[in-house]
Structure formats: C-alpha cells, structure tokens
Amino acid sequence: MSIIRVYLFDIDGTLLDAQGVGSAAFRQAARQILGCELDWRGRDFAGQTDAGLFHRALAEAERLHDDAAAENLRVFYHDLLAKNLSQQPATLLPGVENLLTTLGAEVGSRVGLLTGNTRRGSELKLGGLFAGFSLGFYGDTFTERTMLGKAAREQLNRDFGEVHITVIGDTPNDIACARAAGADCVAVATGHFSGAELSAADRVLADLTQW
Numbered sequence: 001m002s003i004i005r006v007y008l009f010d011i012d013g014t015l016l017d018a019q020g021v022g023s024a025a026f027r028q029a030a031r032q033i034l035g036c037e038l039d040w041r042g043r044d045f046a047g048q049t050d051a052g053l054f055h056r057a058l059a060e061a062e063r064l065h066d067d068a069a070a071e072n073l074r075v076f077y078h079d080l081l082a083k084n085l086s087q088q089p090a091t092l093l094p095g096v097e098n099l100l101t102t103l104g105a106e107v108g109s110r111v112g113l114l115t116g117n118t119r120r121g122s123e124l125k126l127g128g129l130f131a132g133f134s135l136g137f138y139g140d141t142f143t144e145r146t147m148l149g150k151a152a153r154e155q156l157n158r159d160f161g162e163v164h165i166t167v168i169g170d171t172p173n174d175i176a177c178a179r180a181a182g183a184d185c186v187a188v189a190t191g192h193f194s195g196a197e198l199s200a201a202d203r204v205l206a207d208l209t210q211w
Helices: 021-033 050-060 067-087 096-104 119-132 145-160 172-180
Strands: 005-009 109-114 135-137 164-169 184-188 203-205
Touching: 005 145, 021 050, 021 067, 050 067, 067 119, 096 109, 096 119, 109 145, 135 145, 145 164, 145 172, 164 172, 172 184
Parallel strands: 005 109, 005 164, 109 135, 164 184, 184 203
Antiparallel strands: none
C-alpha cells in the first residue's frame, strides 16, 4: 500500500494528561543525581525535548560534560517516572481514542508519534496505547524540537518518499517543529497554552473531539 499521509502526535497535553508526574520525576532525579533544585514551571517543560531538559539541568548544575551524571540522570528519571505512573497513571484527553481509531483506518495513512519524550518515557506514559503507533520520533537525542522535526521529515522521505505530514500538538514548539518538518499543524488548547497563543497553527481546536 502506498503511504501518502502521516499523522504525528505529541504526547503530553495532546494525547494525555500525566498530571505532573513527569516533571516531578525530573525534579527529583535532578535533586538526587545533580544535587540541585530546579525552579522550573510547567511551561519550562512543555514542548521541550527530554534531551534538551537533561542538557539544561546539567548546565545549571555546572556538570554539562559529566557523561556519568548525564546517564545516571536519564536512568533515574525513567525509574522514577515508572514508579510515579504506577501510582498515578496518565489520563487520556477527550477524543483521543476515537480519533486514533478513525485516522488509523484511513487508506494510505500512518499514525505515529513526534514527541519530546524519550522512547522509554513515551512507552511508560502511553502504556498499552503505545503499540498502536506504527512509527515514532523521540526526544532522546535532539535538544531542539525543530531539529527533531527535520529529522522526522528526512526519515519519512527515505521510507515513503514525499508524504503529506500533519503534526498534532499543544505548544508553540510543536508548531515550530511542524514547520521545520514542512508539515501542517493542528494545535489543541488542552495543555499550558491558550488557543490564541497557538494561532500560528493551521487549525486550532479546543480539544480533539472537534477534529
């Protein structure tokens, strides 16, 4: 089957609400591994890549070139995230399941992830829903979302040729990521940003039930 369209979803604030367990795990990991308190708010995390967050935390702790600390921070974060989610699972946002079923049934389309989360973090947050995405681009390596968007476009071009990409996200960084990928963007005001703050997207929805 020829693939002509790819839908790529952000996770936090778009597909689900992790209720702050991810940021709590990150702060605790930084406290334990780096010995520093991160005075970061919700928007400091929203739309960023995990690689970028790790880099920023290491820089603030003046341990940017400490490879052992970087690896320990990553491992401990994932351990804490798994523990937190086992106690307080993420909740799916309105319209998610129906939309994924609808898009997945489209002939000539693929549904995947384009997220700042690491692959492991994505698996933990999405649980059983993770297996339903046939492809994914994750925040393990790239410190900027735009870099991730460009890499996604390049990989999709190699795999399928020129395809139409639609990115679905909830932050201005998702919009910038979409533009870097040469993609359309649908923004949903279900995260930290209002519809007005997301007006640079091609479409802005209150939530995914409006698709």
